Amino acid sequence: MNDGNSSENDCQRHNTHNNKVATRNFHLFNTKEVDESWSFVEYKPSDTGKWTHGYHRYPAKFIPQLVERLFDEYISHTDAQINDPFMGCGTTIVTAISRGFKAYGTDINKVACLITKVKSTSIEPQYLNKKISQLLSSLNDPQVTLFDDKIEPLIPQKHLDRINYWFTEENKNELGKILRVIYNEDDKIIRDFFLVAFSHILKSCSIWLQGSTKPTRDLKKNPVNPYDALRRHLNKMQRGNYALHNVVPANVRENIDKYLNIKIGDARKQPAPDNSVDLIVSSSPYVTSYEYADLHQLSTIWLDLAEDLTEYKKEFIGTSYKKHENKRLRSLIAMDIVDKMSKKSKKMAKEIEAFFIDMEEVFEESFRILKHGGRCCYIIGDTKLKGVDIINAEVFAESLQYSGFKLDRIIKREIPSKILPQKRDERTGRFASNHEANSEAYPIEYIVIGFKE
Numbered sequence: 001m002n003d004g005n006s007s008e009n010d011c012q013r014h015n016t017h018n019n020k021v022a023t024r025n026f027h028l029f030n031t032k033e034v035d036e037s038w039s040f041v042e043y044k045p046s047d048t049g050k051w052t053h054g055y056h057r058y059p060a061k062f063i064p065q066l067v068e069r070l071f072d073e074y075i076s077h078t079d080a081q082i083n084d085p086f087m088g089c090g091t092t093i094v095t096a097i098s099r100g101f102k103a104y105g106t107d108i109n110k111v112a113c114l115i116t117k118v119k120s121t122s123i124e125p126q127y128l129n130k131k132i133s134q135l136l137s138s139l140n141d142p143q144v145t146l147f148d149d150k151i152e153p154l155i156p157q158k159h160l161d162r163i164n165y166w167f168t169e170e171n172k173n174e175l176g177k178i179l180r181v182i183y184n185e186d187d188k189i190i191r192d193f194f195l196v197a198f199s200h201i202l203k204s205c206s207i208w209l210q211g212s213t214k215p216t217r218d219l220k221k222n223p224v225n226p227y228d229a230l231r232r233h234l235n236k237m238q239r240g241n242y243a244l245h246n247v248v249p250a251n252v253r254e255n256i257d258k259y260l261n262i263k264i265g266d267a268r269k270q271p272a273p274d275n276s277v278d279l280i281v282s283s284s285p286y287v288t289s290y291e292y293a294d295l296h297q298l299s300t301i302w303l304d305l306a307e308d309l310t311e312y313k314k315e316f317i318g319t320s321y322k323k324h325e326n327k328r329l330r331s332l333i334a335m336d337i338v339d340k341m342s343k344k345s346k347k348m349a350k351e352i353e354a355f356f357i358d359m360e361e362v363f364e365e366s367f368r369i370l371k372h373g374g375r376c377c378y379i380i381g382d383t384k385l386k387g388v389d390i391i392n393a394e395v396f397a398e399s400l401q402y403s404g405f406k407l408d409r410i411i412k413r414e415i416p417s418k419i420l421p422q423k424r425d426e427r428t429g430r431f432a433s434n435h436e437a438n439s440e441a442y443p444i445e446y447i448v449i450g451f452k453e
Contacts, residue, residue, distance in 0.1 A: 032446075041414075043065055050243060066447075080101040094244070102258075117192060151180065152176075163301060167206050175198075275370070331360070352385075393410075407448075407449075
């Protein structure tokens, strides 16, 4: 027996199989037409921002109607278990809770986890109304808080330089006093609710360029008064909580810890047992897309969620800080993308390679937790960087099959309602304002669905 020949034959068969998978995927995507029924163009912002979905701004979030339709098509029983490994601001998780399903999820972004937890936890409306009134009354009393110099603002000193960089002295001190009063709240559920409201208003109260997803200062900006911004947003959140409270089943509202299992953590390590999840619905980060740690740095520094912002950034999938030296891609399509990019930028090629390696490991974890007969639905779009087509959806489809999934379905949809910067500069690969850019960022996206037999 010639072990060398046997190993060589196995390798050839493996490569032949991989080539067949890649070729079949290319044909599927090349011939796929847009399914207009999945674009949800008939829904207004008030529809897509229903319930608690308007609690906090978040980039690139998909709409709850998309998740609801996937539930309708693939869940047929009332005790389903749902997972989102990149839960972001919690669209999948909130939708699962609204149906009375158990929800599992992770996000490495600590701000995202706080948002998701609060958005998924309905509070008895009269009790919440009372707590909001108490907070606003105390903040509006000049002898108690905001105008009382005896009250020391709560300003995280380790991040003071960054806070001074983004906030005027007046707003810095007023926000610090608001934060001090919020942390005096004994009920942790209420306190977290207030912290999400506080986090949401930070951008408008700072000199961060209001329409930018990148950390850019606008020295001519007139920041919003923190108390006014907080009052308005708490009133909006109050209405959202009331709407969610009315749809979440009573047994779920009263036992939320039994239904909500989310944690700060890596998408490759889900808080779900083997073969336990019925459906995964997730939208992963885009390769070299948003630096979420940068995007949420105002909340991170004010809520003191990271010792070191630079080290914190390195934990994120899809960040330019991520590198892999001792792991190799399985996806032939991904390898081809990396090879093409290496001719333009070796640094960006390494970033793309690291992203796809991370995603292969996420798909392995998805296969572990799904039941036989369960499905994973990954929502992703293609883009272009430095003239190279980054066909994320095709790579995902190929990688899912290497992880053990059968490629069940591909849905191609327009994304008119998705909150994304729509233009990218082809030369730099960076997002830019519409009048400066020359390339669509994500004109369409795909829902790539894998089936575990």
